[in-house]
Amino acid sequence: MELPVELFLALRYLRPRRTFVSVITVLSFMGVTLGVMVLIVVLSVMAGFRERLDEKIIGFNAHITVTMADGSVLYDFGKALDIIKQQPEVLAADTIIRGPVLVRHGGTHDGKMSPAYIKSAPENGDDAVLPLKQFLKMGEYELRGDSVIVGSEWAKRNMALPGDQIEIYGPALLDAISHQRPGKNVVVPFPETPIIRGIFKTGQFDYDLNFFLVSTEMAQHLYGLGEGVHGVAVRVKEPFQAEAVKDRLNKILPPTLRARTWMDDNSDLFNAIATERVVMTFILFFVMLVAAFGLCSTLITITVQKSREIGLMKALGANDLQVCGVFLFHGILVGIVGAINGTVLGLLLLHYRNPFRTFLMNTFGIQVFSPSVYGLPEIPAVINPVNVALIAISAVVICVLAALIPALSAAKLAPARALRYE
Secondary structure (H helix, E strand, C coil): CCCCHHHHHHHHHHCCCCCHHHHHHHHHHHHHHHHHHHHHHHHHHHHHHHHHHHHHHHHHCCCEEEEECCCCCECCCHHHHHHHHCCCCEEEEEEECEEEEEEEECCCCCCCCEEEEEEECCCCCCCCCCCHHHHEEEECCCCCCCEEEEEHHHHHHCCCCCCCEEEEECHHHHHHHHCCCCCCCCCCCCCECCEEEEEECCCCHHHHHHEEEECHHHHHHHHCCCCCECEEEEEECCHHHHHHHHHHHHHHCCCCEEEEEHHHHCHHHHHHHHHHHHHHHHHHHHHHHHHHHHHHHHHHHHHHHCHHHHHHHHHCCCCHHHHHHHHHHHHHHHHHHHHHHHHHHHHHHHHCHHHHHHHHHHHHCCCCCCHHHHCCCCCCCCCCHHHHHHHHHHHHHHHHHHHHHHHHHHHCCCHHHHCCCC
């Protein structure tokens, strides 16, 4: 089977001949390959990061939280619970207390206090609203009495183990200390001294470092709430449809109450991720554009060098479309080969992304996707076949567009002018 003359000549011009044009052609191949590879890797990793982040946030937090609109303590929560539980999309609802405290572990070498957050949780962990027992990695899930469950990162930093005792200074205690008047009969209140019963690990660095799980009674005592709570935690059937449930709740609940979804509470984080993804896509897209400019310059150079051959083709009867097709096929071949190579390398790098990260860390000391920054112990990735196909197709299209200007220039070349001095 004979190849079309346009494709035959395009393949001939791609052969390396140790010329400057061949070097530019190779660089064009590499530019397209790298552009496709990096785009696939970055977009897949960012999609995986968003998915893992959603899983961690949904698993550790309520889908909807109902609080007082002015941020005050909620005391009459019985009616709100009844209204919420009547909604068909709601699976469960319960009270919640969450806020900052100061913590000190007696086993630390300096005994300094560190800020943390307490979160009221079910005593046995078997709760439809916050099924936190699944995150327990050491010890036992026990929150009755003077018990606390701490995050794995905090336990690691403070060398804490189940059975150790810690001190928790809540807002009620700090307020009592600040209102003490100097005198002989000064009463110094004592902090809560719960015992660590277990250690949890969510895989989200911020949660594992800063959060402590306590019983509702202890949380109320630390905050001096009496019988009050901070809000009502709600779990719905479809977490990503929580916005519709929130809107309905805001219409039927008293105006003094306000419902917020887990997406509202983390909107700044999600907006930052979305913005970063868009910016990274545009920046990396320019890698392929640079390669396309290299291809365009290569074809322009070929047009000048091969003007005699182009003129001879046209003198022998080749029409403008055939001459144009030679250079378009050149661009198509560069785009296809670069897209295939980039796709293969990108998928290969995604498959070995975590071993490659370990290699960089152990060999060169380069920390990629640091857990302390991104909150995940490993590099996540979600490969979307549609996105991979769109990236590969766009690379081919860019290369074809880059070849269009030299192709039109070659097609307009007059045979008499090209062969005048031959």
